[in-house]
Amino acid sequence: MILHIDMDAFFASIEQAVNPRFKGKPLIVGTRNNKFYTVVCAASYEAKRLGISSGMSSKEAFQICPDLEFVVAEQGKYIWTSEQILELVKGYGFETAYISIDEFQVDIGSETEPHKIAENIRKQIYANFNITASIGIAKNCLLAKLASKLNKPNGVAILTDENLTQILSHVPAKKLSGVGPKTEPLLVGFGINTCLELYQKPAEYLESILGKFGLNLYEGLHCEESFNLNPGTDPGIQGSVPGLVPDLPKSIGHSYTFPRGSRNPQFIRAWIRLLSEMVGRRLREQKLVSFTTHLWLNGPEIGNFSAQVTSDQATNDSYELYRRSLKIMAKKGLKTPEIRAMGVTAGSLSLDSYPVLFLEQKRREGLIKAMDRINDRFGEDSIYPAVITFTRKLK
Numbered sequence: 001m002i003l004h005i006d007m008d009a010f011f012a013s014i015e016q017a018v019n020p021r022f023k024g025k026p027l028i029v030g031t032r033n034n035k036f037y038t039v040v041c042a043a044s045y046e047a048k049r050l051g052i053s054s055g056m057s058s059k060e061a062f063q064i065c066p067d068l069e070f071v072v073a074e075q076g077k078y079i080w081t082s083e084q085i086l087e088l089v090k091g092y093g094f095e096t097a098y099i100s101i102d103e104f105q106v107d108i109g110s111e112t113e114p115h116k117i118a119e120n121i122r123k124q125i126y127a128n129f130n131i132t133a134s135i136g137i138a139k140n141c142l143l144a145k146l147a148s149k150l151n152k153p154n155g156v157a158i159l160t161d162e163n164l165t166q167i168l169s170h171v172p173a174k175k176l177s178g179v180g181p182k183t184e185p186l187l188v189g190f191g192i193n194t195c196l197e198l199y200q201k202p203a204e205y206l207e208s209i210l211g212k213f214g215l216n217l218y219e220g221l222h223c224e225e226s227f228n229l230n231p232g233t234d235p236g237i238q239g240s241v242p243g244l245v246p247d248l249p250k251s252i253g254h255s256y257t258f259p260r261g262s263r264n265p266q267f268i269r270a271w272i273r274l275l276s277e278m279v280g281r282r283l284r285e286q287k288l289v290s291f292t293t294h295l296w297l298n299g300p301e302i303g304n305f306s307a308q309v310t311s312d313q314a315t316n317d318s319y320e321l322y323r324r325s326l327k328i329m330a331k332k333g334l335k336t337p338e339i340r341a342m343g344v345t346a347g348s349l350s351l352d353s354y355p356v357l358f359l360e361q362k363r364r365e366g367l368i369k370a371m372d373r374i375n376d377r378f379g380e381d382s383i384y385p386a387v388i389t390f391t392r393k394l395k
């Protein structure tokens with residue numbers, strides 16, 4: 001059996017735990033220090049109950065509730081807490097996977113008392129961090145993740161062979177991870193409204209209406225295997241062959257020419273980070289992942305330098321693109337040459353059309369998604385990693 005642990009209103013709960021004055025109160029976590037001019041990146045359950053949700057402008061939130069408590073997001077604190085919780089869960093001795101900043105999965109094998117294990121984990125998280133988690137238990141990752149949403153917040157739900165049909169018949173298909181705003185109306189068009197209706201469809205049928213994603217969905221719903229931590233053999237990673245997909249771009253890149261040359265390594269790295277951020281964001285928008293990262297630098301000493309690294313792990317994570325670009329620089333021994341222009345390009349692209357849980361275990365995933373949601377709604381640059389501010393100061 002798989003346990004899917006999902007922290008409840010994670011960022012907001014951490015803030016309430018750190019500052020007891022916020023306990024039991026409607027609270028929002030904002031991305032910027034100006035409480036009337038920021039975006040809600042997390043809301044406590046008390047705020048959610050009033051209709052406040054992440055992605056909303058703080059102005060809107062304050063209109064709903066003028067007495068709202070407000071704090072500025074501190075990513076470091078959330079990542080730290082997430083890592084501590086992961087360590088705690090790993091302490092149970094089962095194979096454990098980091099799914100996102102506030103989600104973890106545990107393969108408890110054929111343990112006979114999964115409910116008890118889940119309760120223990122939940123209680124221990126609460127005792128140590130004063131925040132709550134919801135846990136779903138099922139025969140595979142996809143169903144366990146679904147189950148974690150059924151008794152939220154602060155609850156455990158278990159899907160067994162006995163209750164599966166009965167429970168799934170009440171859950172809309174869109175609750176299933178991977179069934180997004182594009183897939184849902186498609187399913188409804190074919191008369192599939194509930195998770196049960198989806199569950200009961202044969203693989204061939206799902207493939208005929210959803211393509212490869214349909215097959216993955218079928219596999220995700222029905223597999224009884226423990227999760228596979230080796231992404232090399234994961235069904236999602238085999239991926240689509242780029243040549244078979246029409247209209248797939250060959251590469252996605254961004255470049256920038258400085259007003260004048262720079263040797264400042266901090267400045268150069270900050271720019272690589274920003275360009276990687278832009279490339280990663282475009283990859284994610286187009287639901288693509290990239291195997292090859294290409295770095296181009298131009299300067300009086302190095303002329304046109306360009307090199308690439310190819311990884312067997314595809315990514316659309318901006319930070320990972322940045323890391324790979326730095327690797328190229330380090331490998332070529334580029335210390336402090338004068339740089340006048342640079343570009344970061346992602347190549348060997350492939351479609352990223354699988355449920356999240358099939359992909360490599362990506363850290364920062366929650367943060368990336370939250371950032372993209374906010375940037376979608378409030379324009380590029382509403383939120384960006386702190387290091388990028390450096391490029392602004394020196395521009």
Ligand SMILES: [Mg+2]
Nearest residue numbers: 006007008102
């Ligand atoms: Mg959560």
